[in-house]
Every structure is written in C-alpha cells, then in structure tokens.
C-alpha cells in the first residue's frame with residue numbers, strides 16, 4: 252500500500268571469464284515510504300549489486316521489481332566521487348546541472364545545505380583540501396540537492412575515521428529524519444545499522460538472500476548517540492552478530 | 501608561525517638558485533672543455549667543431565639571411581604538426597572511447613602502426629606528396645599521431661569507475677559524461693601526451709627534413725654533412741636542443757596553470 256519499492260525473487264548472476272558468479276538469489280524486499288532500512292552482510296555478498304539494480308544502473312537480472320515511475324532515486328557511493336577540477340559549490344550542484352534543474356528554489360536549497368554543514372565559507376575553494384569528513388558531507392549535499400524520494404547509501408562512512416564517522420553519521424541521521432527520506436543503507440558496522448534504522452536486514456553470504464529481518468524498536472529519534480543508549484541496543488547487537496555469516500569463516 | 505613559513509620559502513628559493521648555478525656551471529664547463537680541447541687540437545676542430553666556430557657559423561648564417569628562415573620553417577612545421585597531431589589524436593581517441601567496437605577492430609592495426617619504423621615510409625611519402633613541406637608534416641603526423649591517440653585513449657579509459665557510476669546514476673547523457681567527466685578527468689594525461697607529442701613531432705620533422713632537404717634545421721644538418729661542414733651540423737644540433745627545451749618548457753608552464761587543483 253505504502254510501498255515505494257517492491258522486489259520479488261530477484262536473482263542476479265555475473266558472467267565472467269572464470270564462469271558464472273551468483274551475486275543475488277531469490278531476494279524479496281519491501282520498502283515503505285519513510286522507512287530507514289539497513290542492509291548488513293559479509294563483504295562481497297552482493298550488497299552493492301543490489302543497490303545498482305534498484306537504481307536502474309544494471310538491468311541484467313531476473314525477478315520482479317516494482318517502483319513508481321516518478322520515484323526519484325539518488326545513489327551515494329562508497330567513494331565520495333567528487334570532481335577535483337570543480338569548486339565545492341560546483342560539485343554540490345553537479346546533479347542539478349546534469350538534470351538541467353538549476354532553478355532558484357533548488358539553488359537556495361543547496362545554499363541552505365552548505366550553510367548547515369559549514370561548507371558555505373569554502374564554497375569557492377576546491378575539494379582537495381577538505382578533510383575526509385567534509386568531503387563526505389559534500390557528497391551528501393550533492394545527493395540531497397536532487398531531492399530524492401529514495402536514498403541509496405553504500406557504506407558512505409566506511410572511509411572515515413571513527414570520530415568523523417560518528418559525527419557525520421549523526422548529521423546524516425538528523426537530516427534524513429528531518430526531511431523524512433526513505434533510505435536503504437548498506438553498512439559493515441553493526442552499531443550503525445542499529446542506531447540508524449527502523450529495520451535491519453541481514454543478508455547471507457554470496458549469493459545474497461535475506462537471512463533475517465530485525466525490526467528495531469527504539470523510540471528516541473533525536474540522535475544516534477541517544478539511540479545507542481536504548482536498553483535494547485545490546486540485545487539487537489547480539490542477534491545481528493550471531494546471524495552474520497562472517498563469524499563462520 | 502609566519503616567520504617560519506617565510507624562512508621555509510627562503511630556503512626553497514635558495515635551493516632553486518643553487519641548482520640553477522650548478523646547471524649553468526655544467527654548461528659553461530662543457531663548452532669550455534670543448535673549446536679548449538679543439539683549440540689545442542687534442543681533438544680535431546674540423547670534426548668536432550667548437551663553440552667559437554659555431555658562433556661564427558651562426559653569424560655567417562644571419563648575414564646570408566638564412567638563419568631565421570631555417571628556424572622559422574622548422575618551427576612552423578613543428579607547430580602545425582603538433583596542433584594537427586593532438587587535435588586529430590584527441591578526436592580519434594574520443595571515437596575509440598565512444599565506440600568500443602571500433603576500438604576492438606582497430607586494436608591490432610594501431611599496435612602494428614605503433615611499432616612500425618615510420619622512417620621506412622619516407623620514400624613512399626615523397627613519391628605520393630612530393631618533396632615539400634606537406635611531406636615533412638605528414639612524416640611528423642605519422643609519428644606523433646599514434647602516440648597521442650594511444651595516450652589520450654588510455655587516459656579516457658582510466659576514468660574513475662565510481663565517478664562514472666555517479667554520472668550514470670544521475671542519468672547523465674553520453675555527451676555530459678564525455679564533456680563533464682571523461683575529458684576533464686584526463687587533463688593530466690592529455691598534457692602528458694602533449695609532452696610526448698612534442699618530442700615525437702621533432703623526430704618526425706627532422707626525419708622529414710632529412711628526406712626532403714630544402715629548408716629547415718634538418719636540412720642544415722644534412723647539407724652540412726654533404727659539404728663536410730661540421731660547424732653547420734653542430735649548429736643545427738644545438739639549435740634543435742634549444743628549440744625542444746623551449747617547447748617542453750612552454751608545455752610545463754601550461755601544465756602548472758591548467759592542473760592547479762588536481
């Protein structure tokens with residue numbers, strides 16, 4: 252009913268010289284509007300592949316995917332993928348420029364985001380001197396500027412050190428909540444998965460299929476710090492830890 | 501803080517001056533030893549020429565109004581071939597990148613052309629296009645084009661795959677991907693290909709002038725050899741060294757300007 256994405260029996264195989272690599276097998280997934288869902292699973296299990304298929308970058312799969320035609324998806328990749336030859340501002344509006352959507356309203360929104368993330372004063376500098384955290388913020392602004400309905404985040408914080416990771420993931424959490432975005436977050440980090448989401452989906456080893464869906468029932472939505480203090484946090488952590496296939500290797 | 505920075509800059513500047521002095525000293529030493537050995541006839545000035553003889557030769561050439569004509573002709577040929585080489589190379593590299601199928605078909609031919617000693621084609625070129633500047637430029641193009649195609653094409657292929665994925669995710673058109681991502685990503689390789697191209701162009705031009713033998717620095721060298729005037733040969737070689745150094749310098753300056761942020 253409120254589903255913005257419905258995936259049924261998704262199977263994906265890569266053809267390579269060495270043979271066929273099964274990346275996803277019979278995966279089913281429902282995403283409701285406003286939900287934040289984390290995907291955790293062993294590395295190489297097919298998480299990035301899944302996001303690429305959802306984004307429409309890869310159409311070579313079998314199964315059924317239903318999404319609204321008007322559903323606007325934005326994909327934030329493992330790398331910040333900033334363009335060093337453009338200024339911070341030009342990087343921020345890159346997506347809008349590509350879409351020919353540089354109207355006043357959108358530009359004002361970019362200004363607002365740059366201000367919010369303390370990047371406004373560096374607007375005309377180049378990204379080479381930004382810290383890792385700042386770069387990731389800029390990548391996020393570039394993504395949010397497109398006003399997507401569904402955000403695909405592929406390990407967006409994995410390249411950051413622990414401190415920036417906490418700071419930035421909290422920023423992102425707050426803005427996502429405020430803007431009521433629907434999010435699919437791929438992460439290695441169990442704490443991040445719990446504190447970020449309404450649901451954690453645990454994927455099996457390659458080929459990825461759903462092993463368990465865990466509903467996170469933490470009422471406090473003020474910040475990820477607060478969410479981490481919830482009495483159920485440790486219980487969730489244990490469940491995910493036990494079910495992740497990385498432990499068997 | 502500020503003081504330290506200034507000190508640091510000062511030491512760097514001092515270092516640079518030191519290096520320059522050493523370089524000038526080496527040149528001075530080289531020419532002095534050359535002059536000394538030939539004036540004492542320890543080595544034959546007739547075969548090895550000498551700095552003073554070269555200067556005399558230059559003055560003579562200027563007197564005969566030939567000096568600047570030869571330089572002008574060679575420079576003109578170099579600049580035309582260089583610009584043609586990089587622009588045609590760029591366009592072909594673009595086509596190869598855009599049409600992967602074409603690249604696959606042409607791959608063995610490019611490899612073959614790359615390893616073929618182009619000088620072997622010299623006589624053929626002269627028969628086809630005559631003993632004129634056109635043949636010289638074609639000779640240079642044969643040599644520099646293949647280099648610029650291959651380096652620029654490789655540059656395009658090294659475009660970061662995350663950035664490509666980002667552009668595709670933003671539903672960028674092929675043209676947008678090319679102009680906003682692939683080409684800017686390759687600035688560095690394109691400039692590097694300029695450097696290679698300048699060197700290759702000079703090789704081609706001199707080869708061409710050897711074959712066509714009418715005007716230019718290559719002609720000076722061949723002519724000098726024919727009449728056994730080694731002063732002329734050495735003058736030609738030194739002129740070439742100066743020209744290639746200057747061209748290289750110009751491109752390095754360009755590089756610093758263009759690649760400030762990368």
Ligand SMILES: Nc1ncnc2c1ncn2[C@@H]1O[C@H](COP(=O)(O)OP(=O)(O)O)[C@@H](O)[C@H]1O
Pocket residue numbers: 265266267272274293294295296297298299300301457
């Ligand atoms: N383009 C491709 N061609 C062949 N195999 C691929 C390709 N992309 C990914 N794979 C393989 O598919 C599997 C899943 O990859 P990926 O989705 O990137 O995993 P994850 O994001 O979960 O770490 C891996 O074993 C990987 O080697």
Ligand SMILES: [Mg+2]
Pocket residue numbers: 298299300405
């Ligand atoms: Mg991945």
